Amino acid sequence: MPAGTGGSENYTVGQVRELNRQGVPAQVVTVGLDADDGRSEFNDIPFRSLATLSEVGGLDGTIVFVNEPHTVPTKQLSYLILHNPPPIRDEQKAFAVRGTRNRALIVTSRYAAALWARYLDVDVSTINVVYPFAEPCFAEQPRPDTSAGTTRVLFAGRLSPEKGVYTLLETLHIDIIEQDVALTFTATTAGADKPQGKIIERLLGAHPGISVVTSRKTPATMAALMADHDVVVMPSNSQYWHETFGIVSVEAQHSGCRVIASDDGGLPETDCGGVVLVEPDNAEALAWGIRAAVASGPLSRAARQDAAARFTVKQSVNALLNVFAQPAPIPPATIIRQLEEQVLAPSAKVATTSRPDNVLIETAV
Structure with a gap:
């Protein structure tokens, strides 16, 4: 994560820096890079390097993935910040759809929320907007x-x-x-x-x-x-x-x-x-x-x-903390599974008396 290579890196580092300023312990976690993960350019930011992606699942606390929607099981609902627009290649789309199904999604603009909602076929209200900031x-x-x-x-x-x-x-x-x-x-x-x-x-x-x-x-x-x-x-x-x-x-x-x-x-x-x-x-x-x-x-x-x-860093981090404080959203995959279960469930029969001559009417619901 070398400095000066893009907005995602600056956003991530700035968020972590401000969280720590506000007394909320936060760190950048990288995978497979050891100490060669950009930490030398961000001396005031806590870094932690893991050997494998699966180790992310063992971390405690709130986990926020940045851009890459890896399908790693985590101890609690994790978040995914999507800085980029959706990929246009079919093989990349499959990865994006699969990796976002069980994550709470965060994007950086109202435009991005609408774009990803169409792409993933989910309600735009399920996608959180947290604006970036200028230091x-x-x-x-x-x-x-x-x-x-x-x-x-x-x-x-x-x-x-x-x-x-x-x-x-x-x-x-x-x-x-x-x-x-x-x-x-x-x-x-x-x-x-x-x-x-x-x-x-x-x-x-x-x-x-x-x-x-x-x-x-x-x-x-x-x-x-x-x-x-x-x-x-x-x-x-x-x-x-x-x-x-x-x-x-x-x-x-x-x-x-x-x-x-x-x-x-x-x-x-x-x-x-x-x-x-x-x-x-x-x-x-x-x-x-x-x-x-x-x-x-x-x-x-x-x-x-x-x-x-x-677009100050304090406004951005406060918005992020508000997202974390909200009741955990239902991931799209859970909603789809619940709908499928309802469709496949057998119809219930309810007996009702709805005529004066006491003829029994069976109504399927």
Whole structure:
């Protein structure tokens, strides 16, 4: 679970950190990695490594699986936080359906709840929503004085197709962007440790219109990078991937940036007052969104303070604790089994007198 590789990792670590701050003992449990599980990058977080997945079933307390719906029996009802949209491959769907049947489900947006409810054919009300958060350092990070007339644009997502990086590359060649020397573009190397990320990193490195900087590994260093920019773009792909939330959007607004994001998935729910939504997978629309952000100027101090009051880590953890405090929900598998049992049960016969002449009527129910 290396730092800076994705929202799921930051969300998990932040939740554990805040739970411990509030006096609720919590730890990150990894499987099969020993000490090489990312703990060296999170010195303030308790880690525990297990040799096998089956050992998870022996743990006491509340168990929350992250993303992967492994079918491991646990001592009590366990939870599953689904950060990602449902898989589209049949073999992956079978794994997802099987692994979610006996778990209490948590997702990161109302959009994700509706998406997973359709996918799993369950009532949306059975899926809990706990929003992600921006760490306090994003709102606390000072913004340096900027050169008048210059707008600095940052792509802070992973270097992968679903994050819309190819749409951004197209946008760099739209005339209203390409000819504006007052616009600068920067991307980080987040995701370059993966094969496709390495390819995309080389593409960006060869493009004269964008600079590539080393990915940031901690919330504090990412906050500093965002504060050095005016606009953060999130051109997330909507053809086969739907962003279930988009924590980068919240972090950017807490840092005082405007955000240009695809009008898709959970991204509209991230609006803290500084989001401009554009048609996804449309380079021209992204270009005009950037122009709108330039025309609007930087977020005011009051707007940034208002943004910082939304999606805080305390709000997120309190919502999570409220989910744990609720009566244990009935897992979908149990509901299905109970319905099947009712269908197969024999009809009962009830004798009733329903006519004046005392003719006995048998009614099957």
